[in-house]
Amino acid sequence: MKGLASGLLFLSSLIGFTSPWAVRRAKVDTEQPIEMEQSVEVIQEITIGDEPFPVEMVVTQEQELQGLVETKLPSHILSELELYADFQILEKGHRLNFEYEETVLSRITVQQNDYERLRVELLPEPTVMLDTFPLDAKSVVMTFDKKDLFAPDADLLDILDAEPGLIAVIDNQVDIVKKLSDQDTIEVLAVGRYRGDDLEYLESVLSLRINHDDTSSLTFKYQTGDGDVWYGEDLKARTYPFLMSPTDYILISSKYGVKRGHKRHKGIDFAADIGTPIYAAASGVVADAGWGTGYGLRTKIDHDHLGDFTTLYAHMSRSYVKTGDVVRQGQLIGLIGNTGRSTGPHLHFELHKGHRQIDPRGRTVRDTFKVSDIDALALESYRDNVDKIFVQATQAVVDVESLLAKRHSAL
Amino acid sequence: MMSWFLFLFGTTTTSADTWQCPGHEPSVSFQRIESLESREMDRYRGYKPAWMALEGNYRSTIYNWKEEAVREAYLEDRNNYLDPYMYHERIRKLLASHGSELEVWQIASTHFGNPVYAILIGDSKQSNKPSIAHTFTIHGNELIGVNYGLDAIEYLLQADDVRQGLLEDFNLWFVPMVNPDGVWLSMRRAHASTYGKKNGRNTDGTCEPYAYEGVDISENFPSRYPSEEPVELESETIALMELFDRSNTISLLSVHTGGNGWYTPDLTRDETGVLTNLVDGFATSMTEVLGDAEVKRLRPNSNLGEVRWFFENYHFPSFIYEYPKDIAPMDHLEREQARTQTLSVMQSYWKTLQAKAFVRGMVVDQKGEAIADATLHLPQTLRKEFTWMVSETGDFALMLPSQEIIDLKVRAEGFVDAQKKVDVREGSATIRIVLQQLEN
Numbered sequence: 001m002k003g004l005a006s007g008l009l010f011l012s013s014l015i016g017f018t019s020p021w022a023v024r025r026a027k028v029d030t031e032q033p034i035e036m037e038q039s040v041e042v043i044q045e046i047t048i049g050d051e052p053f054p055v056e057m058v059v060t061q062e063q064e065l066q067g068l069v070e071t072k073l074p075s076h077i078l079s080e081l082e083l084y085a086d087f088q089i090l091e092k093g094h095r096l097n098f099e100y101e102e103t104v105l106s107r108i109t110v111q112q113n114d115y116e117r118l119r120v121e122l123l124p125e126p127t128v129m130l131d132t133f134p135l136d137a138k139s140v141v142m143t144f145d146k147k148d149l150f151a152p153d154a155d156l157l158d159i160l161d162a163e164p165g166l167i168a169v170i171d172n173q174v175d176i177v178k179k180l181s182d183q184d185t186i187e188v189l190a191v192g193r194y195r196g197d198d199l200e201y202l203e204s205v206l207s208l209r210i211n212h213d214d215t216s217s218l219t220f221k222y223q224t225g226d227g228d229v230w231y232g233e234d235l236k237a238r239t240y241p242f243l244m245s246p247t248d249y250i251l252i253s254s255k256y257g258v259k260r261g262h263k264r265h266k267g268i269d270f271a272a273d274i275g276t277p278i279y280a281a282a283s284g285v286v287a288d289a290g291w292g293t294g295y296g297l298r299t300k301i302d303h304d305h306l307g308d309f310t311t312l313y314a315h316m317s318r319s320y321v322k323t324g325d326v327v328r329q330g331q332l333i334g335l336i337g338n339t340g341r342s343t344g345p346h347l348h349f350e351l352h353k354g355h356r357q358i359d360p361r362g363r364t365v366r367d368t369f370k371v372s373d374i375d376a377l378a379l380e381s382y383r384d385n386v387d388k389i390f391v392q393a394t395q396a397v398v399d400v401e402s403l404l405a406k407r408h409s410a411l
Numbered sequence: 412m413m414s415w416f417l418f419l420f421g422t423t424t425t426s427a428d429t430w431q432c433p434g435h436e437p438s439v440s441f442q443r444i445e446s447l448e449s450r451e452m453d454r455y456r457g458y459k460p461a462w463m464a465l466e467g468n469y470r471s472t473i474y475n476w477k478e479e480a481v482r483e484a485y486l487e488d489r490n491n492y493l494d495p496y497m498y499h500e501r502i503r504k505l506l507a508s509h510g511s512e513l514e515v516w517q518i519a520s521t522h523f524g525n526p527v528y529a530i531l532i533g534d535s536k537q538s539n540k541p542s543i544a545h546t547f548t549i550h551g552n553e554l555i556g557v558n559y560g561l562d563a564i565e566y567l568l569q570a571d572d573v574r575q576g577l578l579e580d581f582n583l584w585f586v587p588m589v590n591p592d593g594v595w596l597s598m599r600r601a602h603a604s605t606y607g608k609k610n611g612r613n614t615d616g617t618c619e620p621y622a623y624e625g626v627d628i629s630e631n632f633p634s635r636y637p638s639e640e641p642v643e644l645e646s647e648t649i650a651l652m653e654l655f656d657r658s659n660t661i662s663l664l665s666v667h668t669g670g671n672g673w674y675t676p677d678l679t680r681d682e683t684g685v686l687t688n689l690v691d692g693f694a695t696s697m698t699e700v701l702g703d704a705e706v707k708r709l710r711p712n713s714n715l716g717e718v719r720w721f722f723e724n725y726h727f728p729s730f731i732y733e734y735p736k737d738i739a740p741m742d743h744l745e746r747e748q749a750r751t752q753t754l755s756v757m758q759s760y761w762k763t764l765q766a767k768a769f770v771r772g773m774v775v776d777q778k779g780e781a782i783a784d785a786t787l788h789l790p791q792t793l794r795k796e797f798t799w800m801v802s803e804t805g806d807f808a809l810m811l812p813s814q815e816i817i818d819l820k821v822r823a824e825g826f827v828d829a830q831k832k833v834d835v836r837e838g839s840a841t842i843r844i845v846l847q848q849l850e851n
Binding site: 119128287 | 679710711712777779816820827828829830831832834842843844845846847
């Protein structure tokens, strides 16, 4: 018991911020092992009532956090501290700071790296918090081709996660189903969040470079009053959210609005061979998959994130999705067929806004996604900046904080 | 001459933004009612007398409403449908007999001048205590809903242990008749099921005394799509939204009739799975009492707007319970069964709520002052998360799917992002979050 008491006293003296009584007692006790004293080094201290109290200390040898603070904290806070597993063992170089309000210890912070800091607030009610600081924003460049777009690997899925409308942005530049060739490539410049040199996660996509038919064009995202908007190298907005061609068609056999007897055609017919893949025009939720009168085997997809839009794909020979499925833009949902009231294999494609069909390539839908005009000079200078950073990032990982800052200041 | 002209053609309003006909102006204002007087029944207010729609005993009651014995006899039978005047009378009696256990608040006034009452079992002064809200008869033609709401209140007033158990964690708000105008019209219309769910707004500007097209309150909540036309909100809708906001509501049960189901909001956007677990957990715990009820997710664009809106704004569970399949009229035996079934579903819902984990707390700066614009997040992955707002006084209350240790992330502008590990293995926890100001 006596040994335990003197051990506690020693620990108190080692940190030197417990009650003055403990400090005084420890000072006269000179028979303590020396190696323990080396486990922390007090960098800075203040004097309160003639006694020194530490302000900052650095750990010089691996040891437990609990041992350093247990005399100073109430038991329920000590047990709360145990929940923070990463902070239980302190290693060489870790820092502890102590703050005082007049003569009372008010705050202890423990810093292991630049990204997290454990903080114990002691006044008025003790509580433990973990402060988190942003990870470093650095560049990530990845390259994909047409095949990847339709069968994304984990990397591309990560990117699509960060930028769900990315495929539409590419499609705005080059029709990915009909015109993009197997030799074309797409380079993506993204912001990655790094812990030191390690990439933790992809945050967002900044820009794309589409290499198509020996030409290379830049597309970039810019923050405007309407939110983030994608612009092409020509400084025109790329906001149409649906695929231009939901299937690799041979010809458009009937446009929207063509007269058929006393009715007008309320969709677009894409003629193609039976078995040609059909892709979801935008991401969404399958609202209805099954047989419909006249439509044959058909699938309806709700695109709620775009507004009250629904797409319908009819006369399919095969359907690969069921009601309630969440689909990605460009996901294979079925195959071209000749089911229902159809005179030859084709995809009848409809776009609905609310309960009304509208022309998928018409003015109504384009107007919905129109953005307001913005300062062209600022946009141009931002584009040039992105272009420069894209070139650098292709060579090596670069800091993109400046680019992000510029994007925000442009608002 | 002029008055004849007005009589024949009514007063017309042509502008689309002045739908309101002269007379009563709907309003939203929250005031606590200490005591109520009987209302004088204006039985001709705004309806086309389609007598066939009226039940015999209801018809005779309204003609003799001034006689106390008639009133008593009608209200005594808990299976009788109630119109807004009768409902008012029931509330008046509840307040007189149980004034110490409940609070009655008038939260809105409708086009016909009917008050919308919200009844609180709990204490409105405990503003940081989370609330559970129950709404009934949003669709005016679902007449039995009023009885469900009053049943729940009466049950809780009698069952002291259940009430006390619930009051330890929550305030309980009930709005038994969200749509009094709709109820009033429904009790008089031959085709109540077609038109009666809407309220008393005159939408075509003709102001004919019986041609109230009305607005479906359930479909009147703000649109989720920025691309859609903004919805003009009704006083009933605004009052409900305000109630959820003020009372720190963390779960909403909206009771309808006309189906047999337990409906939960669309969860396709819950990529974290946090809310899916939470919401699905209710149906799982309540399997027994739900019986053969259909358990289903609502479509994203469901017209049951109150639960959709509540869920999307607050990220707390909200549910529809519908029973039975008939809307109205049912015979008395069917009504009795429906009331019993619905009350047992509500009891089971309360039990499930109590078994969930809760975190309550406050977000303050290092000087101890409340941070009103802080947001709370439950990170599941690095990017996908849901956000909850703290109240103006820095308070918050969260419901969690399971009893374990959770990481709660806290953000506020001008402060360092922080995380706190919260131990809810015991079921609930009260925490204090102190944020540190960003140094420039």
